[in-house]
Amino acid sequence: MNENIPQDPFLLLSYVNLKLRDYYPSLDEMCAALNLDKAAVTKKLSGIDYAYDPDSNQFV
Known part of the structure; x- marks a missing residue:
């Protein structure tokens, strides 16, 4: 995973959901823009x- 994002899973959750809510319409677009491995984020x-919900565009 990108070393510039939080490594703690709870901090990562907050970071990712903020980015999805405020800046990106999907997990795929966020991962592409931030050069993140979608599988690694999802696994962590x-x-x-927590799992990604495309309808709410958040991890819930």
């Missing part, structure tokens, strides 16, 4: 029982 957040 699934470790704390």
